[in-house]
Amino acid sequence: MDDAPLLSVEDLRVDFRIDGQSQTAVAGVSLSLSKGRTLGPVGESGCGKSVTSTAIMRLVPQPPGVYAGGRIMFDGRDLLTLSEREMRKLRGGRIGMIFQEPMTSLNPVYTCGEQIAESLSVHSRMNAKAARARAIELLSLVGLPSPSERVDDYPHQLSGGQRQRVMIALALANDPDLLIADEPTTALDVTIQAQILELMADLRARTGAAVLLVTHDLGVVAETCDDVAVMYGGQVVERAPVGALFSDPQHPYTIGLMAAVPRLDGGQSRLETIPGSVPPPWIRTPGCRFASRCPLATDHCRSERPELAELAPGHAVACWRAPIEAVAA
Amino acid sequence: MSGAAPVLEVEGLTKHFPVRRGVLRRVVGKVQAVTDVSFALGEGETLAIVGESGCGKSTTGRSLLRLIEPTSGTIRLDGEDVRALSPRGLREARKRMQIIFQDPFGSLNPRMSVAETLREPLLLHGAATTKDVDEKIADLLVTCGLSDFHATRFPHEFSGGQRQRVGVARALATRPRLIVCDEPVSALDVSVQAQIVNLLQDLQAQFGIAYVFIAHDLAVVRHIADRVAVMYLGRIVEDAPVDAIFSHPRHPYTRSLIDAAPRPDPGAGRAKASVEGDLPSALRPPPGCLFHPRCPMAEAKCRTERPELRELEGRSVACHFAEQMPPPDRAAERPMDDRLTARLDVLRRARDSASAS
Numbered sequence: 001m002d003d004a005p006l007l008s009v010e011d012l013r014v015d016f017r018i019d020g021q022s023q024t025a026v027a028g029v030s031l032s033l034s035k036g037r038t039l040g041p042v043g044e045s046g047c048g049k050s051v052t053s054t055a056i057m058r059l060v061p062q063p064p065g066v067y068a069g070g071r072i073m074f075d076g077r078d079l080l081t082l083s084e085r086e087m088r089k090l091r092g093g094r095i096g097m098i099f100q101e102p103m104t105s106l107n108p109v110y111t112c113g114e115q116i117a118e119s120l121s122v123h124s125r126m127n128a129k130a131a132r133a134r135a136i137e138l139l140s141l142v143g144l145p146s147p148s149e150r151v152d153d154y155p156h157q158l159s160g161g162q163r164q165r166v167m168i169a170l171a172l173a174n175d176p177d178l179l180i181a182d183e184p185t186t187a188l189d190v191t192i193q194a195q196i197l198e199l200m201a202d203l204r205a206r207t208g209a210a211v212l213l214v215t216h217d218l219g220v221v222a223e224t225c226d227d228v229a230v231m232y233g234g235q236v237v238e239r240a241p242v243g244a245l246f247s248d249p250q251h252p253y254t255i256g257l258m259a260a261v262p263r264l265d266g267g268q269s270r271l272e273t274i275p276g277s278v279p280p281p282w283i284r285t286p287g288c289r290f291a292s293r294c295p296l297a298t299d300h301c302r303s304e305r306p307e308l309a310e311l312a313p314g315h316a317v318a319c320w321r322a323p324i325e326a327v328a329a
Numbered sequence: 330m331s332g333a334a335p336v337l338e339v340e341g342l343t344k345h346f347p348v349r350r351g352v353l354r355r356v357v358g359k360v361q362a363v364t365d366v367s368f369a370l371g372e373g374e375t376l377a378i379v380g381e382s383g384c385g386k387s388t389t390g391r392s393l394l395r396l397i398e399p400t401s402g403t404i405r406l407d408g409e410d411v412r413a414l415s416p417r418g419l420r421e422a423r424k425r426m427q428i429i430f431q432d433p434f435g436s437l438n439p440r441m442s443v444a445e446t447l448r449e450p451l452l453l454h455g456a457a458t459t460k461d462v463d464e465k466i467a468d469l470l471v472t473c474g475l476s477d478f479h480a481t482r483f484p485h486e487f488s489g490g491q492r493q494r495v496g497v498a499r500a501l502a503t504r505p506r507l508i509v510c511d512e513p514v515s516a517l518d519v520s521v522q523a524q525i526v527n528l529l530q531d532l533q534a535q536f537g538i539a540y541v542f543i544a545h546d547l548a549v550v551r552h553i554a555d556r557v558a559v560m561y562l563g564r565i566v567e568d569a570p571v572d573a574i575f576s577h578p579r580h581p582y583t584r585s586l587i588d589a590a591p592r593p594d595p596g597a598g599r600a601k602a603s604v605e606g607d608l609p610s611a612l613r614p615p616p617g618c619l620f621h622p623r624c625p626m627a628e629a630k631c632r633t634e635r636p637e638l639r640e641l642e643g644r645s646v647a648c649h650f651a652e653q654m655p656p657p658d659r660a661a662e663r664p665m666d667d668r669l670t671a672r673l674d675v676l677r678r679a680r681d682s683a684s685a686s
Contacts, residue, residue, distance in 0.1 A: 044518035044519065044520065044521075045489070045518055145606070159607040160607075161607055162607070189381035189382055189545065189608075190381070190545065190547070190586060190589045190590055191381065191585055191586065191589045191603075191604050192381075192607065193589065193591075194588075194589035194591075194601060194603075195605075197591075197599070198599070198601075201599070216518065216519070217591065218519065218593045219548070219590070219591025219592055219593045220591050221593075222591065222592060222593050222594055222595045222597070223591050223592070223595070223597075223598075223599050224599075242595045243595045243596070246593065246594060246595050246666070246669075247666035247668065247669065248666065248668045248669070249669060249672070250672075252676055255669065255672045255673060255676060256520060256676065257519060257520060258593070258665075258669055259665070259669070259673050260519050260520045260522070260523040261519055261548070261593045262523075262526070262546075262548040262549050262551065262552040263548060263551070263552075263592075263593065263594075263662055264547060264548050264551055264575065264587070264590055264592055264661075264662060265551075265661045265662050265664075266551045266552065266571070266572065266575065267662075267664060267665075268552060270527060270530075271523035271526055271527055271552065272523060272673060273520060273523045273524045273527060274520040274523075275680070277488045277490060277491075277521065278488075295676055295679035295680040295683055296675075296676065296679050324672055324675050324676070325671055325672060325675055327675065
């Protein structure tokens with residue numbers, strides 16, 4: 001990474017207090033993202049990737065959520081110390097957000113144009129006429145057909161792919177420096193997904209925004225991310241440039257994950273599986289969260305948590321046994 | 330697969346839903362969910378039906394079991410006309426055809442323990458007697474990768490993958506000839522998805538079950554299917570053996586699906602959005618070829634004349650220009666990196682020696 005990153009998450013901890021019990025959803029996550037790069041936190045349900053991105057937007061509901069530690073540095077300021085008023089200024093302004101289901105994130109009683117115009121008048125103090133013109137411009141930028149008519153449509157009048165385009169237009173309205181996209185294409189069909197990913201790549205190239213792309217789809221990760229952070233049990237277990245992650249995965253969990261993905265070339269006779277399942281968040285262990293499913297786990301793994309350690313430039317892994325081929329020899 | 334009589338034969342299956350409006354509930358139109366779908370399926374064979382939301386793949390699957398009553402067409406299960414069956418006959422036939430849903434939680438009764446859920450079909454269909462039913466339940470659970478102690482548990486106590494195993498066990502209880510799998514792994518995480526896919530393949534090898542596998546994820550289909558039928562706006566547009574369809578799709582829609590599927594290989598290039606726009610409404614399908622409004626190759630003929638499914642090199646395809654179709658644009662994925670394969674080996678050996686000791 002070059003100079004100071006735009007976003008740097010340092011040892012972030014988020015707990016949820018449920019029924020008087022404290023459960024850790026994010027257990028000391030550190031990430032850094034520079035301008036013009038795309039970072040993808042990946043992992044399976046419950047790994048903490050969505051809570052992490054929600055936490056960066058300061059949208060974790062409190063209660064039951066609790067920010068239990070760490071810092072979220074965005075352009076030199078710790079987001080965790082800002083007031084709600086200051087956060088509101090950032091959200092939709094310098095930080096754009098795209099969610100999985102645009103139907104629930106767009107307001108059904110305002111037209112697409114009104115929602116974009118409102119954001120423009122709040123964040124950029126644009127007058128109504130200029131805001132409407134800019135809204136049409138944005139809708140055409142995201143490839144919505146006949147934008148000057150669509151601008152007066154309500155969200156329910158659009159298809160899923162079109163709604164997602166409106167969401168993106170809304171996220172981009174105020175030229176954000178950081179775009180947070182949480183499973184932006186998961187609800188879409190594959191041909192529409194390809195259209196949206198193409199659009200996002202295109203916009204990133206044009207605006208130079210940094211993108212945090214949360215997804216569970218390793219195919220999408222391979223095609224859109226520059227860097228990947230593999231999460232398991234609320235922690236980052238491996239961090240690498242995308243090429244290295246897919247060809248040279250180091251953590252036993254990443255290795256299993258890579259081999260479990262079915263491929264389009266039909267080369268696998270049988271899919272690899274990772275025996276067992278993710279331990280529930282209320283089970284606390286002093287050691288590695290993956291130890292219960294790892295065939296290489298030792299007593300050391302079960303008693304002491306490994307920290308991320310760099311194996312190659314930009315490629316770090318949290319595993320006592322890495323590189324594992326040395327173990328076997 | 331060939332030669333022997335097929336397990337399932339479907340001819341001209343059609344389901345149109347009437348659209349009613351007004352006080353008199355007059356029929357003002359019809360949603361043409363499925364139109365003239367035909368295929369045959371042999372023992373131990375897997376036919377995948379793929380397509381985007383609203384293409385009619387799930388309606389097709391449900392019509393096969395008459396969970397949705399088809400408008401017309403014939404469905405033969407082992408030569409027996411399923412649509413002609415009496416309610417009693419249909420109950421009997423459902424012993425031989427079962428279904429697995431995407432969301433097993435929605436299809437399992439939350440108030441029934443796993444044993445109760447499984448006991449019902451086992452006894453009802455005579456697959457067990459009251460004496461040996463508990464033993465049969467335990468067998469079934471073990472076959473599906475669970476343990477006998479899971480029998481007393483309730484659906485909410487299971488993880489997503491385990492719940493889908495219960496769904497599979499329930500479908501398997503009556504030893505069916507055919508299982509319709511309606512997006513069985515779409516809601517699962519990738520490592521769990523792999524477990525369920527492997528389970529389905531093992532069960533097929535063991536019992537010779539035929540699968541109609543409904544899915545939108547082409548990589549899973551590539552892995553599990555023998556043959557693939559691609560649906561668009563309620564009709565099959567291409568039906569071909571799995572290798573043939575992936576190496577050289579002959580319908581432009583199939584080709585665009587394959588081009589758009591993301592590859593888990595950062596070197597394979599970006600997915601291509603070769604079609605524009607959205608699926609048209611099944612209430613008013615376009616004239617001519619259904620795909621022509623989105624087709625990059627459409628010509629005048631396509632706008633007026635609907636191409637029929639026709640034979641071409643051992644497959645069926647409904648496109649006027651199937652012969653001219655170029656192969657897919659995208660580079661194939663590179664084989665797995667040696668470093669990854671070597672490390673997988675290390676993990677596998679460690680697992681084997683752990684289970685041996």
